[in-house]
Amino acid sequence: MSKVPQRPELNALFNMPPQDAIDYLQAKGFKIGWDWHETLNEAHSRAFTVAKVARIDLLQDIKKSLIDAMQQGQGLEQWKANITPTLQKTGWWGKQTVINPAGMEQTVQLGSPRRLKTIFDTNMHKSLAAGRYKAMMATVETRPIWVWVHISISNPRKIHLARNGEARRYDDPFWLYAYPPTEWGCKCKVVARRESDVADQNLTLIQTQPKDIEHHQVIVGKSSFTGQDVVSMQTRIRIKQQDGSESFFSPAPGFNSHPASSYLLDAELSKRAVDLVGVDKGTQQIQQVLLSRPRLKAHEAFIKNSLSDTPIQNKTSTVAVMHATDIEFMATQKQAFENPIISLGDQLFLDKRSILSDAEWVDFPRLIAQSWRVLWDQANSQLLYWLPTIESHSANQVVQVAVQSKNGVMQIVDVAVVERSATVDRLNANTYLAIR
Known part of the structure; x- marks a missing residue:
């Protein structure tokens, strides 16, 4: 039997058999991307990619190591210890001067403990969320109400904390754009409930109308080798509470690649x-x-x-x-x-x-x-x-x-x-x- 990861935020997501999560990660193809913004949005739902990894064989090694970690219940530190020698052996480590896709020399940060943590957390949380999504979709006849559950170890995001306990039907348009994780480091999750639980558990049931969803372009940075502004689409969702109050929620730019895309x-x-x-x-x-x-x-x-x-x-x-x-x-x-x-x-x-x-x-x-x-x-x-x-x-x-x-x-x-x-x-x- 696979071990359960010992990191608390992953324990919160690993209360289901991880096979669906493993299948999701295994099914991804590969995409070469240079800057981080090339590795986001819906393409990321179908392809495994790591910024500045320009070799398919190295992408394959990293993806396989993450699948192994998920199958074996490895935590971040164990995974890092296993993958770091491979990355160092191939030369994908530390600050290096390389030739970028524009044919220009550029000093970039390749592998590092910090980057590995980002790679691990992003892929683990998205794959586990995809597995949870698939499992919940199989039970919508009996559990059609989905509830946002805020999970935070420290320094909670107030806008995410405000979503805690909000309930919506599984087919509410909100989930098309805001199925967690909705930004870097987001550890929130969704749980399925019966319709009777809305009254029994005093849940806040919210309905999203198409007119409540807006899309606009935002500048998220500059290309590291052209200097041009990088533009991404961001979704802004109006949330109307039962007491008539309104607030807005926007997933971070690029996070339209969640399982509910x-x-x-x-x-x-x-x-x-x-x-x-x-x-x-x-x-x-x-x-x-x-x-x-x-x-x-x-x-x-x-x-x-x-x-x-x-x-x-x-x-x-x-x-x-x-x-x-x-x-x-x-x-x-x-x-x-x-x-x-x-x-x-x-x-x-x-x-x-x-x-x-x-x-x-x-x-x-x-x-x-x-x-x-x-x-x-x-x-x-x-x-x-x-x-x-x-x-x-x-x-x-x-x-x-x-x-x-x-x-x-x-x-x-x-x-x-x-x-x-x-x-x-x-x-x-x-x-x-x-x-x-």
């Missing part, structure tokens, strides 16, 4: 829907959620944020769910994917912005839900969705959305205007197969 929330909801009522009805339920007013508003905010004068944030918006027929076809092609939801990344959106009008991009979830033809591109292993006729294109043209599994995640990889006649030729040549 859009992709992971939708992935878990879709899995649960399919498990409960089957593929056909489950995907229909998710489609209804994606076309609900709050979700369409969230997508609209994604589009507007992406259009603003700000660097790419590596954000995604869930815009569609695969039809049951598409899922069955993918199985015949032995195509592996985690779940049927389809996401659109801000980078692709900006690259393909001119294909549709801004209004059509805002309406994109409805458009792709109305796709009237779905094909399979055998050469590129892609699903091809044909959107409803767009007035700005000729009668022989169609807007085609290509969707592909990337590390198990169904992503839109291209949006293009194609000639119908060319598609007919590919169908006749069996380059394309008709799905529906």
Whole structure:
């Protein structure tokens, strides 16, 4: 049996089997990042990354050491003792003058006891929070009320302490942006309760409306090798208490990468829907959620944020769910994917912005839900969705959305205007197969 870490703040999170947390960390890919701000936001939910680690093999070593620590119940000091010789042997230690991604010499701090503590705490707390999130999602029928629990060893953050005991439904929009940890060193957690516990335990039940959530850009620092301002998106949530008073809560810039970020929330909801009522009805339920007013508003905010004068944030918006027929076809092609939801990344959106009008991009979830033809591109292993006729294109043209599994995640990889006649030729040549 695995030992339980002896650090009090980790004991508070380790009151559940850590396998879900281990699975979360194991499932991450790898991302090379130089400055700390390149290793945040939603990309961090899917990728393991450490600032200024420019070698995949070293990232692999660090990630494996953290998984081992979690499996064996190691604390910070034991993990540091195990990983430090590896880092020193590879030269990733101390202050060094190196060549940065801009090709310039730069003196940087690589490995150090302080940096190792940050790496350990950040990855442990996020992975454990993800495991807790998954476990709570499995019990929402009986425990749909989620309660913020403040945990602090010393010097509590007053704004986090103020959240202690606040209860919200599991599907409250608040959790999309503020599922702890919500900043460096945050050790708060969420616990699930029954609906009857609201009255029995005198819980403060709060409901968040979409209009209570605002997004704005903030400068979080400067690039260490270009000197340019680094901009990140920050979320500001209005919290209305039952007595009529109001306050605001903002996760730290970059902390939109928690387990309840859009992709992971939708992935878990879709899995649960399919498990409960089957593929056909489950995907229909998710489609209804994606076309609900709050979700369409969230997508609209994604589009507007992406259009603003700000660097790419590596954000995604869930815009569609695969039809049951598409899922069955993918199985015949032995195509592996985690779940049927389809996401659109801000980078692709900006690259393909001119294909549709801004209004059509805002309406994109409805458009792709109305796709009237779905094909399979055998050469590129892609699903091809044909959107409803767009007035700005000729009668022989169609807007085609290509969707592909990337590390198990169904992503839109291209949006293009194609000639119908060319598609007919590919169908006749069996380059394309008709799905529906």
